[in-house]
Amino acid sequence: MLNHMLSAFRTYLHGDGAVLLPEMQLFLFAIGMLAMDSWTANTSSEKFGPNPGFRQKYWNPALALAGIAFSALTLWMLRARIIQSGELAGFHLTLVVDSYFIFFSALLLAATALVILLSVNCATMPAVRQGRYYALLLFACMSMMLIVSAVDLLVIFLAMEAAAISACFLAASPGLSNRTPSASVRFLLSSAFGSAVVAYGFSLLYGLSGATNISQVAAALARRHNVAKVIALSHQSGLQGLQMLQLLQSRLPEAVHWQAVTLEALPIAAFMLVSVGMILKFAVPSFQRQFNRTTAETDFGILSPVTLYVSGAYAIAAVALLLRSMFTIFADSQNIWWHIIAALAIVGISYGIFCSLRQTNLERIIVYLSIAHMSYVLLGVVAANEAAATAMTYYLFTYLFIVSGVFGVLIALRGENISAGVLNDLSGLRRRSPVTALLLIIFVLSLAGAPPTAGFFSRYFIFHALFETGHRYTAWFVALSSLPLAYSYLRIAVYVWRGRQSETEPGAVAFGIPEAIVLGVCVFVSLAAGLYSEPFTRMARYAFGQ
Numbered sequence: 001m002l003n004h005m006l007s008a009f010r011t012y013l014h015g016d017g018a019v020l021l022p023e024m025q026l027f028l029f030a031i032g033m034l035a036m037d038s039w040t041a042n043t044s045s046e047k048f049g050p051n052p053g054f055r056q057k058y059w060n061p062a063l064a065l066a067g068i069a070f071s072a073l074t075l076w077m078l079r080a081r082i083i084q085s086g087e088l089a090g091f092h093l094t095l096v097v098d099s100y101f102i103f104f105s106a107l108l109l110a111a112t113a114l115v116i117l118l119s120v121n122c123a124t125m126p127a128v129r130q131g132r133y134y135a136l137l138l139f140a141c142m143s144m145m146l147i148v149s150a151v152d153l154l155v156i157f158l159a160m161e162a163a164a165i166s167a168c169f170l171a172a173s174p175g176l177s178n179r180t181p182s183a184s185v186r187f188l189l190s191s192a193f194g195s196a197v198v199a200y201g202f203s204l205l206y207g208l209s210g211a212t213n214i215s216q217v218a219a220a221l222a223r224r225h226n227v228a229k230v231i232a233l234s235h236q237s238g239l240q241g242l243q244m245l246q247l248l249q250s251r252l253p254e255a256v257h258w259q260a261v262t263l264e265a266l267p268i269a270a271f272m273l274v275s276v277g278m279i280l281k282f283a284v285p286s287f288q289r290q291f292n293r294t295t296a297e298t299d300f301g302i303l304s305p306v307t308l309y310v311s312g313a314y315a316i317a318a319v320a321l322l323l324r325s326m327f328t329i330f331a332d333s334q335n336i337w338w339h340i341i342a343a344l345a346i347v348g349i350s351y352g353i354f355c356s357l358r359q360t361n362l363e364r365i366i367v368y369l370s371i372a373h374m375s376y377v378l379l380g381v382v383a384a385n386e387a388a389a390t391a392m393t394y395y396l397f398t399y400l401f402i403v404s405g406v407f408g409v410l411i412a413l414r415g416e417n418i419s420a421g422v423l424n425d426l427s428g429l430r431r432r433s434p435v436t437a438l439l440l441i442i443f444v445l446s447l448a449g450a451p452p453t454a455g456f457f458s459r460y461f462i463f464h465a466l467f468e469t470g471h472r473y474t475a476w477f478v479a480l481s482s483l484p485l486a487y488s489y490l491r492i493a494v495y496v497w498r499g500r501q502s503e504t505e506p507g508a509v510a511f512g513i514p515e516a517i518v519l520g521v522c523v524f525v526s527l528a529a530g531l532y533s534e535p536f537t538r539m540a541r542y543a544f545g546q
Contacts, residue, residue, distance in 0.1 A: 018078065019090035019097050019149070022071040022105060023142045029067030030138035033060060037131025061120050061514075064134040068113045068141075075102055075109070093213055094152035103543035104148045104320045107397060111313040112141040114404045114522075117514040118411055119305045133170075137309065140166035144317035148324070153202045153212040156321065160198065164191040164281060167314060170306050194281030201273030205329065208266055214328050221267050222332045271330050271337050275344070278318055307363060308407040311370050316396050319377055323392065326381055338382045342474055345382075348375030349481050356488045360422045362410060365488065366403065369447070372485055373399055376462055382474060383465040386544070391461030393540035398446075398454035398529050405443040405522030409436060412515045426495040439519055441493045446526040448489035449482050454529035454536075461537075 017024075037060070079102050081088065087098035115137060143163035150156040168188050206212060209220030330337055352372030356365045373395075380392035413429075413436070430437040446453035459482055466475035511519065529536040 016090035018081070019088055019095045022074045022078070023145050023149075025071045025074060026067050026138045026142040026145075029063060029070070030135040030142070033063050033131040033135045033138070036063075037135070058120070060130045060134045061116050064116050064138060065113060067138055068109050068116070072106065072109050075105055078102065089151075093215075094155045095146075095149045096151045097149065099545045100320075100324065100543050101145075101149045103393065103539070104316070105145045107316060107400060108141055108144050108148070108313055111309065111316065111400055111404070112137055114401075114408075114518055115305045115309045115313075117518045118308070118404075118408055120514040121512045122305060122411060136166055136170050140170065140309070141313070144313065147317050148320050151214050151328075153205065153214065153217070157195075157199060157202060160278075160281060160321075161195060163314065163317065164195070167191075167310055171310060191281050194277045194279070197273055197277030197280060199277075201270050201277055204266065204270040204273065208270065214325065218329045218331060221329065224267065226332075267330065267333055268336060268340075271333070272340065274325060275322065275340070278322060279344075281318075305407070305411065307367070308404060311367050312400060312403055315370060315374050316400065319374060319392075319396065322378070323381065327384075334384055338384070341378055342382045342471075345375040345378040346474075346477060348372065348378070349477075349485075353481065353484045353488060357484065360424070362422060362425075362492070365492070366406060369485065369488060370403070372481075373447075376459060376478065379474060379478060380462050380465060382471055383462075383469040385465060385469055386541075387461070387468060388465035389544040390537055390540045391458070391465050393543040394461055394529075394533075394537055395458040397536065397540060398458050398525060401522045401525040402443055402446045402455060405439065405519055405526060406447070408515055408518045408522065409440045409443065412436070412511055412519075423491060423495045426492065427498065429496045430498075437496045439523060440496055442523055442526055444489045444492045444496075446530070448486035448493075450486070452530040454526050454533070457530055457533050 078088070078097050079099075082097065082099065082102065087096055089096045116134065119133070140163060143159055143166055146159035147156060147163060150159050168191065171187050205217050205221075208224065209217040211217055211220065326334070326337075326341075349372045352368050352370070352375065356368040356372075359365050359368065377392050377395050380388040380395070382388075383391075426440075429440070442453070446455035449455045449459050459478060463475050463478045466472075466478065525536075
């Protein structure tokens with residue numbers, strides 16, 4: 001009996017279980033952490049000493065990192081299987097493991113690991129019951145990995161809901177977020193409205209194709225697109241192809257043209273609904289900030305790991321989902337919807353840069369400029385060639401580590417009881433902590449796009465892909481818009497460099513081991529990906545199987 005059970009389990013792990021194994025490992029670790037957190041909270045302090053929270057401070061992040069490590073190891077093993085036998089599909093073709101999933105899942109695991117390390121010595125981290133917070137991070141990462149792996153509309157929608165629920169709980173974590181209760185409610189309402197819009201777009205896709213698998217939906221839309229082209233050609237050139245078209249053309253040519261327009265209009269309407277719904281569900285809640293208005297400007301804007309995770313990893317998951325849907329479901333109508341994406345991206349870049357220039361709060365500056373960065377990535381969809389695919393994945397990879405470095409420095413400043421809420425708080429940082437100032441300047445220069453950092457090449461690759469495919473006006477917009485974007489970041493560098501240290505200001509910043517690891521990795525990626533970009537572009541090409 002035991003042998004049969006082991007054999008069945010082994011068969012399951014080589015079949016459907018292999019497709020879901022990285023996510024299941026995160027889920028099991030999260031459940032274990034919740035159980036340990038509850039058991040520790042109910043245990044008397046006599047057994048664990050006068051400060052039971054001290055053990056939780058290090059055991060909980062260690063267990064969370066162990067879950068990340070196990071999941072990453074499984075991804076590496078799945079990568080080897082993909083090389084040998086191609087992509088893996090399971091659960092009735094609702095989940096797939098391919099190079100796209102491997103790349104973005106590794107990126108999401110890296111983002112989660114960075115946030116966990118930055119949370120260890122976070123000044124606002126509660127002393128007890130930390131297991132719930134780290135378990136939520138693992139749940140969120142698992143949900144976002146399912147979003148990238150899902151190739152079925154129903155599974156995609158359920159994974160999006162799970163990720164949104166995790167984000168709402170993280171945003172409402174006491175001591176770890178600036179959001180007021182009313183802001184958390186708006187977070188939830190915005191996500192729910194986005195879910196309704198996405199659900200309507202998915203229902204429209206199902207009505208057009210009669211299927212929920214995105215490959216089958218893409219095939220149905222491709223047939224519809226081909227019929228529309230035949231009808232349009234018949235109407236324009238008078239071809240005597242099909243007898244029905246000839247009859248329609250001779251009697252009611254306007255109806256033929258209207259039928260062609262209708263065949264294309266419904267998929268574009270579905271595309272608009274899905275795109276806008278995802279923006280409402282992920283982007284708007286991520287960037288919607290509400291601070292305590294009764295508090296002075298210098299007291300709010302405490303950057304936390306939650307802010308980094310919600311505005312970084314969630315945005316990456318949303319972009320990954322948009323890219324898969326655009327290049328799979330709506331691939332045949334790319335010559336139509338690229339205008340929509342270009343307009344949305346240009347509006348996003350302009351809005352993010354304009355709003356950041358009006359701010360002095362550091363968190364608002366970084367979060368508003370995150371809108372601009374994600375919009376730059378979407379401009380790569382306009383080009384839609386191999387160079388653009390490499391540029392988009394390279395951009396997302398490098399941006400994650402650069403912005404994590406900025407958050408790491410500012411969170412470390414907050415841990416030393418150094419105010420880092422507004423730009424004026426950074427004055428004199430060069431004098432009191434030269435190493436901290438140098439790290440922050442490297443990160444903001446990279447985000448500004450100064451050569452030879454990774455930020456410069458990420459936007460250069462987008463510009464080159466657009467210029468190569470004939471979208472010259474859009475390419476020049478990328479180049480020109482980089483100037484006010486750079487100015488917004490250079491303001492931070494100027495405040496760090498200038499100013500004098502007063503006698504009442506604290507001394508140098510002492511980084512803990514977790515912060516040192518994060519900053520070391522982030523500064524390495526920021527410089528190495530610019531000075532020698534070939535290994536990083538090779539990883540970026542892997543995402544699309546190049």
